[in-house]
Amino acid sequence: MKQFTQLFRAVDSTTSTNEKVKALQQYFQIETPENAVWALYLLLGKTRKRLITSRILREIFLQISDIPEWLFEESRSHVGDTAETVALLLRDTSIEPTGASSANSHTPLKVWMEEIIPQVKVLKDDEDAIKNLVIDWWATLEDDEIFVLNKVLTGAFRVGVSSKLVIKALSKEYELTEAVISHRLMGSIETSADFYKALINPDAADTQPSQPYPFFLASPIEVSKFDAENMANWQAEWKWDGIRAQLIHRADQVFTWSRGEDLITHQFPEFEIAMRSLPEGTVLDGEIVCWENNRPLDFNFLQKRLGRKKVTKKVMADYPVHFLAYDLLETAGEDIRTQPLQARRATLIELIDAHPNEYISYDQPLPFKTFDDLEELRSRSRENGSEGLMLKALDSPYLVGRKRGYWWKHKVDPMTLDAVLLYAQAGTGKRANLFTDYTFALWKGDTLVPFTKAYFGLDNAEIEKLDRWIRRHTQEKFGPVRSLEPHHVFEIGFEGIAESKRHKSGIAVRFPRILRWRTDKPLAEADTLENAIALLKSYTTAGKAPPS
Numbered sequence: 001m002k003q004f005t006q007l008f009r010a011v012d013s014t015t016s017t018n019e020k021v022k023a024l025q026q027y028f029q030i031e032t033p034e035n036a037v038w039a040l041y042l043l044l045g046k047t048r049k050r051l052i053t054s055r056i057l058r059e060i061f062l063q064i065s066d067i068p069e070w071l072f073e074e075s076r077s078h079v080g081d082t083a084e085t086v087a088l089l090l091r092d093t094s095i096e097p098t099g100a101s102s103a104n105s106h107t108p109l110k111v112w113m114e115e116i117i118p119q120v121k122v123l124k125d126d127e128d129a130i131k132n133l134v135i136d137w138w139a140t141l142e143d144d145e146i147f148v149l150n151k152v153l154t155g156a157f158r159v160g161v162s163s164k165l166v167i168k169a170l171s172k173e174y175e176l177t178e179a180v181i182s183h184r185l186m187g188s189i190e191t192s193a194d195f196y197k198a199l200i201n202p203d204a205a206d207t208q209p210s211q212p213y214p215f216f217l218a219s220p221i222e223v224s225k226f227d228a229e230n231m232a233n234w235q236a237e238w239k240w241d242g243i244r245a246q247l248i249h250r251a252d253q254v255f256t257w258s259r260g261e262d263l264i265t266h267q268f269p270e271f272e273i274a275m276r277s278l279p280e281g282t283v284l285d286g287e288i289v290c291w292e293n294n295r296p297l298d299f300n301f302l303q304k305r306l307g308r309k310k311v312t313k314k315v316m317a318d319y320p321v322h323f324l325a326y327d328l329l330e331t332a333g334e335d336i337r338t339q340p341l342q343a344r345r346a347t348l349i350e351l352i353d354a355h356p357n358e359y360i361s362y363d364q365p366l367p368f369k370t371f372d373d374l375e376e377l378r379s380r381s382r383e384n385g386s387e388g389l390m391l392k393a394l395d396s397p398y399l400v401g402r403k404r405g406y407w408w409k410h411k412v413d414p415m416t417l418d419a420v421l422l423y424a425q426a427g428t429g430k431r432a433n434l435f436t437d438y439t440f441a442l443w444k445g446d447t448l449v450p451f452t453k454a455y456f457g458l459d460n461a462e463i464e465k466l467d468r469w470i471r472r473h474t475q476e477k478f479g480p481v482r483s484l485e486p487h488h489v490f491e492i493g494f495e496g497i498a499e500s501k502r503h504k505s506g507i508a509v510r511f512p513r514i515l516r517w518r519t520d521k522p523l524a525e526a527d528t529l530e531n532a533i534a535l536l537k538s539y540t541t542a543g544k545a546p547p548s
Contacts, residue, residue, distance in 0.1 A: 006027075033196040057086050058072065064093065080427065083156065084147060087150055088143075100129065101140075103140065120153065164401065173200075178400065212255070212283070236366040236368055238381070238390070245288050246329070252280065267306065274359035275360070281332045281333030286363075305321060323360045325363075327345070328348035388412045390408070391407070393406045411495075415496075416493050416494075418490070418491050420489055424484060439453050444528065454492060470484060491515040491516045494511055496509065507529075
């Protein structure tokens with residue numbers, strides 16, 4: 001625990017990428033595989049589900065301290081996080097151990113994660129026993145160690161390094177390419193020493209039957225790049241609004257992985273049947289969409305299929321799905337990602353044409369000659385149910401992550417509404433001291449009706465300016481939420497709009513963000529709910545979206 005907390009402290013205290021990588025390398029040099037694999041688990045955001053609620057941590061702390069509840073709440077409001085507030089206040093709190101646990105700073109991370117912390121789950125119905133355990137842990141750990149423990153217990157552990165930096169550090173330390181490390185880390189992490197040894201072994205096989213490839217991601221388009229481009233070297237596709245996924249058929253098994261590295265095979269049993277009609281050693285990259293009359297449906301249909309533990313025949317019939325394959329990553333067990341897109345696609349077409357099925361097809365490239373032709377196509381995106389265009393270089397290999405220059409996304413301009421700021425809440429992490437989470441409303445007659453929340457779009461100067469205004473113009477407090485004097489108007493952009501029975505406004509928007517602060521627009525001129533309904537009616541999709 002001590003060594004991992006020292007690593008956490010090192011990477012959290014610097015904004016330098018090089019310093020973060022250096023700290024990670026130093027940790028991997030000295031740590032044993034048994035502990036290092038658990039560090040990876042935490043660093044890559046694989047934390048377990050919440051074992052103890054923030055409320056329970058708060059109650060335990062209040063029982064052992066002299067701090068009154070109102071002062072704790074004021075402190076928590078300032079810090080923005082209960083687990084961190086407890087860790088900070090414990091610095092000046094004397095704790096009497098109960099003898100329930102002998103774990104301490106020098107207890108290995110593996111033991112903490114596999115034996116000590118799981119005791120909470122075993123004792124879930126014994127509040128006193130859990131309380132004694134937590135008190136003993138707090139009594140023997142240092143300040144930052146308590147913070148790490150609290151965040152792990154509440155399932156909210158985050159650290160200031162991206163997976164890309166972790167991969168870079170492993171790559172440099174063990175002299176393996178970042179692509180190899182990325183591939184070996186795809187999918188589930190087994191928290192065992194053997195997994196870690198295989199991860200860093202230069203001779204280890206890269207592919208287990210279930211293991212997906214790291215996804216290649218497109219970058220937002222740089223239009224100026226195409227001024228001097230020969231457009232014959234590019235392929236254009238519709239950018240469908242579904243779920244990016246890989247379908248894998250290996251060792252007589254079928255796996256479906258989302259881009260978020262979630263194994264979602266059970267949510268889409270149709271693809272298991274379909275993939276078995278393709279040869280073993282096949283890996284497809286593409287988009288899962290809901291499907292009707294040979295065209296994609298609105299994303300709101302697909303939402304009805306997500307997160308289900310069991311998919312019934314009725315759900316499958318009501319919300320039929322399809323996989324639009326646009327790349328082939330492996331064929332006959334051979335990794336072909338280094339081949340140019342044009343060659344991979346030719347093999348993909350040949351493969352699917354030879355083994356047709358109703359659930360998997362390939363999307364046809366769009367015909368165009370000039371960039372103006374592409375702009376014309378993009379203008380028709382919404383009537384085709386797409387988010388815009390994808391442009392891919394025909395000679396592009398399938399790389400790892402977001403590498404600029406090969407694949408570009410050229411999305412349609414967002415839909416917009418001018419809305420009134422009505423509520424605000426403090427952010428989290430480094431923005432816990434600022435109000436950065438906002439709720440916006442539209443006019444319905446003389447009443448403002450909340451219609452969406454947005455969390456980003458303002459720069460730091462605007463956030464600080466708005467934060468000062470929020471503190472001076474709060475009308476009421478509802479826990480962490482502040483009701484504000486209606487005054488400021490903001491232009492809110494979003495990708496889609498649908499009916500919603502769950503929202504008071506009757507609508508829900510997709511991917512909302514702040515486009516600009518309309519300091520030029522008076523309160524009375526903000527948009528109305530009627531404007532939003534009209535926008536909904538004019539929002540032509542491949543099919544009417546079901547209520548969300």
